[in-house]
Amino acid sequence: MKTVAVVLAAGSGSRMQSDVKKQYMEIGGKPLIYYSLKAFEESVIDDIVLVVSRGDVEYVRKEIVEKFGFQKVTAIVEGGLARYHSVRLGLQAAAPDCDYAFIHDGARPFVTEDIILRGLHAVKEYGACVIGMPVKDTIKIADDKGFASMTPDRDKTWLIQTPQIFSYKMILDLYQRLDREEGELIEKGINITDDAMVVEYFSDKKVKLVEGSYTNIKITTPEDIPAAEAILKNM
Numbered sequence: 001m002k003t004v005a006v007v008l009a010a011g012s013g014s015r016m017q018s019d020v021k022k023q024y025m026e027i028g029g030k031p032l033i034y035y036s037l038k039a040f041e042e043s044v045i046d047d048i049v050l051v052v053s054r055g056d057v058e059y060v061r062k063e064i065v066e067k068f069g070f071q072k073v074t075a076i077v078e079g080g081l082a083r084y085h086s087v088r089l090g091l092q093a094a095a096p097d098c099d100y101a102f103i104h105d106g107a108r109p110f111v112t113e114d115i116i117l118r119g120l121h122a123v124k125e126y127g128a129c130v131i132g133m134p135v136k137d138t139i140k141i142a143d144d145k146g147f148a149s150m151t152p153d154r155d156k157t158w159l160i161q162t163p164q165i166f167s168y169k170m171i172l173d174l175y176q177r178l179d180r181e182e183g184e185l186i187e188k189g190i191n192i193t194d195d196a197m198v199v200e201y202f203s204d205k206k207v208k209l210v211e212g213s214y215t216n217i218k219i220t221t222p223e224d225i226p227a228a229e230a231i232l233k234n235m
Helices: 032-041 057-066 083-092 113-126 168-180 182-188 195-202 224-233
Strands: 003-009 047-052 073-078 100-105 128-134 148-150 158-167 208-211
Touching (some): 003 083, 032 100, 047 057, 047 083, 057 073, 073 083, 083 100, 083 168, 100 113, 100 168, 113 128, 128 195, 158 168, 158 195, 168 195
Parallel strands (some): 003 047, 003 100, 047 073
Antiparallel strands (some): 128 158
16 A cells, blocks of 8 residues: 655745745744645645645755655645645656555644554555545625625534545546546536545545544644644644
8 A cells, every 4th residue: 555645835825915825934944845744744644745836846855855854755846826736746757656645734733643644544445535624613604795695504513624535546637637527617607626626526526524624724824823823732
């Protein structure tokens, strides 16, 4: 059995309102991307494919991978215009004999060994799973005018995180199909926002929900930085 982690660090981070791309912003004296790479480096994962912004490959190789001695990073590739482009490019750069792919947003620095192991056990059984947590708040679905139109059962509502884990050959095939049919999806107004949506849209495969952690947060806006610093201090 061979596993690969595709770590995405190709976003612009525009909502962070910083001249420094968020994946390179320091938290606890280390670049944000360092923490998720470290988690996979020290886990059961065999290989890491790192997907970065255009023009950043050599910078990341020298200032992140070589500087911190990440031995499992087998490829650093440039991402695409949208997240799903970057995922496809990362998957294509993995070794063809991979069995399972962990797709992870590098802006989630607090993925843990326990989360990775739970995901691995689940994907072996189900072939497709995503990390997440049951929501704590009541969720409202809005209509086109901004009024509450329905309230889903909170007990059945999850906050989805990453990694999202799949049989490698299946998810690669589905992403390549997405690439071929991208124009059709755009015409229909379908916006692919995570990897599970690719599986749900292009196959009949059910995606298993696997418990992650409420601390497995995504760093998106300036308000997330103090929360991340606090989590880091307690780890």
